[in-house]
Amino acid sequence: MASKLGRQNKIKELLQSLEVTSQEQLAKLLMDADIEVTQATLSRDFAELGVIRLSGENGIRYVLNPDEAGSYISRFIGFEILSVTNNESMVLVRTLAGRAQGVAYYIDHLNKEEILGTVAGDDTVLVIPNTHNNIDRIMSIIKELMLNVPKQKQTNGVQIG
């Protein structure tokens, strides 16, 4: 994997799976994946990818911007959803630990009129229907999402998600 596109995809993977605190560090991480690149190129990649630099209590960290992160992860939304149930007034989606916020965000942005909104905890998303009559329809929507899993993602051995 030596192309620019391949490299940038790998960068996205690494940013999501590890704490990246400098471009030099990332260059070394890429080296482990047999991708040689200089800091200068990473600086350019970051600009192209819209990578965000956060500086906070724990020093500096580079992360994907939310849009990128969203689109990147969206292919795996089916992986993140474990089950769907409902009662008379709402639909309850169970997710992987810590992924409820992400799943809720994804569901919100489907912009389905049947869905008034969502509330997410750590591993549970409440989906509120605009009317109780649409609960079954929302169940179908979510179940369809669950089919949305990756065919085969080339990750060069690094597990993501």
Add this chain to the structure above:
Amino acid sequence: MASKLGRQNKIKELLQSLEVTSQEQLAKLLMDADIEVTQATLSRDFAELGVIRLSGENGIRYVLNPDEAGSYISRFIGFEILSVTNNESMVLVRTLAGRAQGVAYYIDHLNKEEILGTVAGDDTVLVIPNTHNNIDRIMSIIKELMLNVPKQKQTNGVQIG
């Protein structure tokens, strides 16, 4: 205005109203507001405020992170509430990202008998009525909150928002 707090508030204002592309530039902008500060202090302020550095096509830019942007205007509950909807069993309030908890707290402490309680996620608050018959009344209560916006914000001449 010379205190650290005052300076940081001014920094938030400036980040929201202007394109800030370097700490040195911001130092000069602050100078115009009679706030003298060195780049080193701004670097520390950015870490404390959680300021984000974006690098993209148009070069570099510093912006407030969404949470900070929210808490800055948190005194104005009306600003934080984006919309209100309902179905047959509850009322759903959509807020600025990250502000749902704050809005829910506010609504809870209205101590309205029509409101049994609230559940908040990141940008959504569920308001549970004591009885379905009161949903319309709760809608009115929330809509009234939305009018609760600031009369006049003293900004030392710099327009924000």
Add this chain to the structure above:
DNA sequence: CAAGAAAATGAATAATTATACATTTTTCTA
């Protein structure tokens, strides 16, 4: 395929930011 254009990249370096250390200011406590 060859010539030229465009894109990508590295090396070197300019520009910018983060931080160690010293000093000053503020806050706390007796």
Add this chain to the structure above:
DNA sequence: TAGAAAAATGTATAATTATTCATTTTCTTG
């Protein structure tokens, strides 16, 4: 209020990142 402790800040500088310029690679087009 004196003295100690903590917080804030500036200076100087180390660390990091962005960019210029030169070179290489890739893509067109005849």
